[in-house]
């Protein structure tokens with residue numbers, strides 16, 4: 001469902017080109033649970049942002065569910081993103097002016113769901129993540145781990161077809177990190193395709209396949225087993 | 226060197242008081258390496274911010290190197306902070322308008338150090354953390370782990386007497402996380418007092434003592450062994 005061919009990305013620094021992604025060739029099938037690992041600065045977050053269509057400053061080809069992403073305009077890309085993706089950002093990107101409950105409602109607002117249904121879905125998510133007491137607080141009133149939980153909850157609340165998770169457990173205690181992995185495993189068994197960047201071997205063990213990236217190159221795992 | 230007695234902190238939420246720290250009694254001796262662990266929302270970051278004097282909205286007593294912190298004005302507290310502390314924040318708090326090298330120089334600027342000496346210390350830090358190539362970039366041009374490394378480097382560059390580290394390795398690969406722990410161990414052997422919040426058992430093993438916090442209470446480890 002996700003196909004990258006000869007994908008390159010660089011930043012211009014004065015006279016030099018700093019390549020962040022080099023000749024990326026990658027296939028991810030529907031229903032796969034893939035982990036992406038590698039050292040700091042390898043290009044993992046960058047790759048996830050390309051797949052999630054937040055980044056269009058690259059050359060090569062990207063086919064998503066039959067769509068040629070490199071040929072689409074911004075409006076169409078945003079439509080596909082809102083329809084199919086949930087994204088857990090490495091730095092969360094919660095909306096500071098919205099409460100926890102309002103932040104969770106945002107992806108539901110993109111879809112054609114009745115208000116009463118949306119309220120029930122938000123309540124269910126708050127319950128599952130044990131943060132009901134925080135629903136009317138703002139992100140800056142939450143602990144680091146609580147912010148991360150809200151970021152994960154927001155990414156999955158609308159049951160998206162594709163979950164992109166960039167280091168979703170870095171600020172959580174290991175037991176809570178495992179709860180998130182068990183939840184991802186369940187969502188994957190129910191049909192979600194998951195692409196997860198992680199530094200944790202424990203987390204990576206939940207994936208069907210591990211892609212190793214270093215210095216912008218895919219070192220192993222590019223093709224489905 | 227750090228003594229907290231009957232320290233309470235709460236947030237007013239409508240008619241209710243939400244206690245974040247409850248009757249904290251804690252002693253940390255000079256030269257100790259202490260780990261603080263506990264679930265999300267337990268109050269760990271809050272406790273570190275009280276110790277580092279960024280938070281003064283609490284009741285009780287705090288004695289730091291003989292100074293009665295609860296009796297000092299803001300100016301005096303800031304002086305003590307700049308003189309004695311290095312702080313690795315859970316969300317880094319790098320200055321977005323300064324380059325990596327400029328961010329590293331900030332703590333040196335508080336002290337009476339010659340410019341040439343400061344440049345050498347910044348260069349040494351960039352070298353040690355293998356981020357020389359990033360010195361003229363801004364924080365938003367760095368990967369998550371690179372930002373964390375800069376946050377750690379900034380906290381230790383001026384050789385502070387007390388290092389407060391709030392989950393200093395959450396975005397790093399385990400091998401790099403261990404490098405940071407080995408560095409902390411060395412700094413501690415050279416005389417630094419270290420108070421580190423961590424979710425990692427591996428990191429906590431580097432400490433002399435572990436303090437467990439839950440729901441604002443210290444559950445164990447409050448007194449030096």
Ligand SMILES: Nc1ncnc2c1ncn2[C@@H]1O[C@H](COP(=O)(O)OP(=O)(O)OP(=O)(O)O)[C@@H](O)[C@H]1O
Nearest residue numbers: 141142143144145146236265266267268269270271
């Ligand atoms: N401004 C605020 N208003 C209300 N509650 C707050 C505020 N700031 C923090 N809190 C609450 O204080 C509690 C403790 O927060 P703290 O950041 O110290 O937790 P923590 O132990 O560091 O957790 P983590 O491991 O997730 O980083 C949390 O439940 C949080 O929601």
Ligand SMILES: Nc1ncnc2c1ncn2[C@@H]1O[C@H](COP(=O)(O)OP(=O)(O)OP(=O)(O)O)[C@@H](O)[C@H]1O
Nearest residue numbers: 011040041042043044045046366367368369370371
């Ligand atoms: N705007 C930019 N200008 C220059 N270089 C950049 C810019 N944005 C990112 N980079 C560089 O791209 C590289 C890859 O960054 P990326 O965030 O993808 O790394 P990562 O693999 O996610 O690392 P981490 O595990 O630390 O999160 C880094 O070396 C970073 O410095």
Ligand SMILES: [Mg+2]
Nearest residue numbers: 045090368369
């Ligand atoms: Mg990253």
Ligand SMILES: [Mg+2]
Nearest residue numbers: 143144270315
């Ligand atoms: Mg915290």
